[in-house]
Amino acid sequence: MLVGYARTSTLEQDAGLEAQVRDLKTLRCEKLFSEQVSSVAPRKALDAAVEFCREGDTLVVTKLDRLARSVTHLGTIITALETKGVALRIVNLGVDTATPTGRLMLNVLGGVAQFEREIMLERQREGIAKAKGEGAYKGRKPTARAKAAEIAALAAEGLSMAAIATRLGIGKGSVHRALNPKPADAAQ
Known part of the structure; x- marks a missing residue:
């Protein structure tokens, strides 16, 4: 078969x-x-x-x-x-x-x-390192921080972290971090 x-x-x-x-x-x-x-x-x-x-x-x-x-x-x-x-x-x-x-x-x-995949990843790492050295690489824009107010509002409405994550299209871990910021995160 x-x-x-x-x-x-x-x-x-x-x-x-x-x-x-x-x-x-x-x-x-x-x-x-x-x-x-x-x-x-x-x-x-x-x-x-x-x-x-x-x-x-x-x-x-x-x-x-x-x-x-x-x-x-x-x-x-x-x-x-x-x-x-x-x-x-x-x-x-x-x-x-x-x-x-x-x-x-x-x-x-x-x-x-x-081998092809490993070479591609190596080139990617080299490109990122070069861009960082030139100050051109900022990484991915943090999406959850930009939605912190929405996250807090939805949490206040009683939605679960999973429901908030689904509604906003972000990860559950991001919701958790936004609701429970570490002192270093709060300063940013």
Whole structure:
């Protein structure tokens, strides 16, 4: 049986998720799992897909980055699948771990992808350091501080921190910090 898995990082990427699901249906995946969650967050649909697969099945994804966040994570997924006798197919790479060549290619491509990500992060850190040195980098504008009055007003109305965070589109931790400022925060 072909089992499909589709993922996008955010809820704003509906078209990307729909395209993956469409492609997986075109490939005749009999069972589909999909979710919209960051690669670093717990991925319940991925866990469910791996759990669902049985010996002889193939887990199908459209792209490698929809499946794993690192070579280590990819290795964990492959190990779980191999233990169950399940192959992995990555459509855009033409890789299928049902073959020895497919397994080799997946390991090589996973290493290259991780290397590429690490180089990108290194360049990003270097760019930020240079901009800071030139006084051009200020970082992200603090959104919660700008909404401190709104946060206090909503808290006075009796809304919970989670409800305030949802309404204002900020994190619950930001609401907590705005309602319980440290002495250093209050001075800013």
